[in-house]
Amino acid sequence: MKGLRSSWPKPRRFDRNLVVIGAGAAGLTASYIASAARAKVTLIEGHKMGGDCLNYGCVPSKALIRSATFLRQARRCKDLGIARAPVEYDFREIMVRVHHVIKTIEPHDSVERYNRLGVEVIHGMAHITSPWTVEVNGRTLTTRAIVIATGSRPVVPPIPGLEQVRYYTSDTIWSLTERPKQLVVLGGGPVGCELAQAFALLDCQVIQVERTGLMGREDPDAVALVEAALRADGVRVLTQTHAIRCQSEAGGQQLIVRHQDGTEEALPFDALLCAAGRVARTEGFGLEEMGIPIWPNGVIETDAWLQTLYPNIYACGDVAGPYQFTHVAAHQGWYAAVNALFGSVKRFKVDYSIIPWTTFTHPEVARAGLSETEANTRGVRFEVTRYSLEDLDRAITDEAAHGFIKVLTVPGKDQILGVTIVGARAGDLLAEFVLAMKHGLGLKKILGTIHSYPTWPEANKYVAGEWRRAHMPSRLLGWVEKYHAWRRG
Known part of the structure; x- marks a missing residue:
């Protein structure tokens, strides 16, 4: 690799320590870390600050889901003892709110904020011309390291006729x-499921088409609950179905x-949403x-240090890669910046040991570790330990007593191998397990932790209690029973 670099002219001095190309979660984190470490860093973005998550992904989708969730709650007001809760809404205004949410969060990722942090931000298309130089807007920047x-x-x-329809x-x-x-959603992954459900709640006739099964990375018991909820909210779910062509x-x-x-079927639509991955x-x-x-x-070929x-x-x-999550991108951004700046002294392999993720359908599906x-x-x-959220007091008071927590452990031990949670606030409940897994804490530590009553995180303690009951030492219990009998006289 040194030989490769030697074939390019190396500057005698460098204008900056680091050039970062791309201002999404990974690039922003890398720039922030470099600036905090007092390095001279330039961030180049060809489109919008904040990247896909802020402008097209996590933020707008969750804003839309929030409005759709309110409509579901209003329509099911009788579950809360409320006779009627009529709601009038304008779809255009809901989309206006989505963009307002983006604008509200935008300053967190803005040029002005990163300038204040000490990052030089350039708007333009970056082009790497050597291991040491990047061209942008007719300028050549010299740098010790580059982060892509x-x-x-x-x-x-590649569906025939797609370009001739409104997609x-x-x-x-x-x-x-x-x-x-009429909306057809093509794809059964997290994005397809989230948006199909949200638009159905916004009174669209939604058909979801997936060539295999929904949410292929999750266990069948989790997928079954989500699919049932999609159908209950009005989505027509077509799995094992292939898109052949579009026609107008x-x-x-x-x-x-x-x-x-x-058999073939013609699905009419006003709009077709392609949610077939990235x-x-x-x-x-x-x-x-x-x-x-x-x-x-x-994806770009990298080693364990992201080189x-x-x-x-x-x-x-x-x-x-290997994950397409905003939080993993930010996680990698730290490693890329630190290794780029200090790798000649100390470098760090990226830690992928515990990767959490959440699909924000209703119910939510959250997972970390093995399924x-x-x-x-x-x-x-x-071994598998389950706890049904139907038994959780707070879930009952919230009219959300549906779903489960499933924990995989090493046989005979409380070491957590993986957790799947399906239900309201699953993404929030997962955090305690992620912390435990990251730091080697088992279910007994969760069981021994006081949780406020009545709260959703109590469910974590209860699933730990289910594991404890299944692993009580029978021989010791026999001695204890004899002890109590002796104490009674």
């Missing part, structure tokens, strides 16, 4: 100002699909000219 954090873009599936991606759906009467006729637009039994954004930044390898799945083919060029976030399916596939021995 260019993110990802939605996959647009959106998870990036462009936020331009809607009028509610589509005088009568409107249609997606032709083929079901598992071979692919790393690697084109146009000079990677091809530099010969930086790309893995078959489209690319060139030791002083790093990649992090969606463009590097049952993964454990079985890998041949990992485990």
Whole structure:
């Protein structure tokens, strides 16, 4: 690798310590860390500060879900003893609110904030011209190290006729100002499930099409609850169904699909949402000219320290994989910055040991560590402990007593291998387990921790209690029983 770098002219001095390309979660974190470490850092962004999460992903989707959730609550007001709670709403105003939420959060990721932190921010398209130089807006910047954090873009599936119909991606759906009467959602992953449910609650006729099954990374028992909720909220869910072609006729637009039994069906729509995943954004930044390898799945090839083919060029976030989560991108951003600045003295391998994630459907699905399916596939021995949220006092008071917590442990021990939570506030409940797993704390420590009553996190203690009851030492209990009998005389 040193030989590769020696083929490029190395500057005698450098204008800056670090150039970061991309101002999403990974790039912002890397820039922040570098600035906090008193390095001279330049952040280059070709589009919007905040990247996909702020502008097209996490923030707008959760804002839309919040409005949709209110409508569900109002429509089910009788569950709370309220006879009527009529609601009038304007779809356009809901979308206005979505953009207002983005604008409210925008200053956290703004040029002005990062300038105040000591980061030079340049708006323009970056092009890496050597291991030491980056061109932007006709300028050549020299730098000791480079961090590539260019993110990802939605996959647009190669469906014949797609370009002739009104289709959106998870990036462009936020331009809607009028509610589509009929919406087809193509994809059964987290994004597809979240948006299909939200738009159904906003009175769209939603059909969700997935070629395999919903939420393929989750266990069947978790998926079953989500699928049932989608159907209850009005989504027509079509799994094992392939999209064949799109067509536009005088009568409107249609997606032709083929079901598992071979029959075809024409699904009419006003709008088609492609939610079929995302692919790393690697084109146009000079990677091809530099010969930086790309893995078959489209992400930049990196090592355990996030280094690319060139030791002083790093990649992090969606463009590097292996996870497409905002929190993982930020996690990687720290490692990329620290290794880029201090790697010659001390470097750190990225820790992927405990990766949490949440799908914000109703009910939510949150997980960290192994699922049952993964454990079985890998041949990992485990025990399963379950607690039903139907028994949780706070869930009952909130009319949300649905779902479960499932914990996988090492046989005979309280060491946590994985946790799956399905229910209201699952993402929040997961945090305690993530902390325990990260620091090697078992279920007995959670059981021995006082939890406020009545709260949702009590469920974590109760599932730990279920494990304890299943592992009480029978021989000791026999002696205790004899002791109490002796005490009675």
